[in-house]
Amino acid sequence: LTVERARQGDSHAFGELVRAHQRVAFRVAFVITGSPTEAEEVAQEAFLKAWKNLGSFRAGAAFRPWLLAIVGNEARNRVRARSRRLLRENRVAVPDLAADDPAEEATRAEDRRQVRRAVESLREPERSAIVCRFFLDLSEVETAAVLAIPRGTVKSRLDRARRQLVASLELQGDTT
């Protein structure tokens, strides 16, 4: 309903959409640009473009993947503007782990560090798929939209990444 109201030109409804999706938009922009400042600008631009193009948004379609596709595209354009070489070499950025909770078992904190290191060691195609799917908690459709690749490619990258992570983490039989 909110999307439909926004499509009809209700700017307040669009404001609601911004507030509902700004966190994921900002984080997607951040992992691609690696800069909070740029991520904010990218997210703003993406929302502006979304607003401009709402008229062409298909009624009844899911808004979030559509928005995230714009964000991903904007963020890549931003990186591309820096340097074409950088775009080729660009790796999605992953924030550091938050400080350990003193009340938490040390083994659990160590496990997270281990998993994060294993993800860091993946090749970029698999790594970016894992980051989107699990660290950003996107669906496969949304991951495909952000990375501008077919959903089938997302699945195959995730499968490959899981196998490599399992091997890396010595989690036998954990790929199903």
Add this chain to the structure above:
Amino acid sequence: MNELDTRLRQVGSSLDWPNTPDLGRNLILSVSGGRRRRRLVPVLVGAMVVVVALAMIPATRDDLLAFFGIRGLVIEQGEITNEIDVAELGMKVDLTTAEAALGAPLDDLGRAGRAGAVFLDSAGRVWMTLEPSPALRQGGLLTIFDADRTPDLVKRVFDPALQARQVTVDGQPAMWVTGDDHAVLFEVEPGTIELAEGRLSGNALIWESDELTYRLEADVDLELAIAIAESIP
């Protein structure tokens, strides 16, 4: 969900993400008549309007003006001068050429007085310096353009102290922008933002009339700015 997926999600929820800025706080959007007709109807959201961006989409004359807050855009105050850089204003032309470009007469500017130098930029915008007059003691700058013919124009006004409020000119919505010096940027092509105008000082009134968008920049108060705007035929 298998164990690996669970562990990955645990990592995701333990990451130290940068704080998400409140984009909505700075969002000012306006649409006119749904998406049918363009109007200037700024709706301020929140008191802390840091920046205002004004977007006009020529291709879809369904038209909207979107006022969009952009915090953090890297424009240093120190880079903004109070001098008009005429090189930024396009080609110097005579009034007839400017009138032809806009498809509108410019010989009578009402209380805005007389045009000094007239410039036409590559996007079809006409910039006129206004000579000092009884209404504009220090002169001013009047910008006129047809938003539907100006390609993908995005105007942004930057200043942390900026205030924008909705007013009316001839009963039509208009925007009054006040603050310290601020800059205006244009998106000259998708994704390419340029500082098209190196300065803008004092106050600015933006309004529409007969399919054209006007912006008056001058050291005047709101009442006088509206009187000048309404005097332009």
